[in-house]
Amino acid sequence: MEPFVVHKGKVAGLDRANIDTDQIIPKQFLKRIERTGFGQFLFYDWRYLSDGTPNPHFELNRPENEGATILVANENFGCGSSREHAPWALADYGFRAIIAPSFADIFYNNCLKNSLLPIKLPKEDVAYLLKQAERADYELTISLEQQVVFDDEGFTSSFDIDPYRKQLLLKGWDEIDLTFVYEPYIIAYEKKRS
Incomplete structure (x- = not known):
């Protein structure tokens, strides 16, 4: 996975609430097991x-949203079924972060496991960002290290994230990568037992 430390990118707004995983990636496109190739069906x-x-x-x-890497939407983003294909499709399309007032729990965790940063911000901040996203040139910077979202015009908002998930994202690791950190200890343990 690609590490997420600081990301600056164009913002696209999707001013809708309760966007469910069936809308993010419709069921007819779930026949693949690879994590790539889903962006075209987003x-x-x-x-x-x-x-x-x-x-x-x-x-x-x-046209003004072409190349956007940050998606801003309204509350309850990712509700519905628990398909992991939804974050795969968003990431494959090119998004690195999703900003909304709230997310469905399973979707939120699936994003974190797939190097897609879901950021919960207050409704008034999301409303401001949705308005700004109407401009073709609007960009945000996200610092995961500092847990802050900001623009070049004075907007700043901080966000919370689980420290464990934050460290995995900063390093670009999933749980399997984390296991490899302990490989020397695992090998030593196995040698003692054989």
């Missing part, structure tokens, strides 16, 4: 019209 039913052409009214299809 928000598929919203991004495309019934004839398969891009929906010009969907927020992420607007």
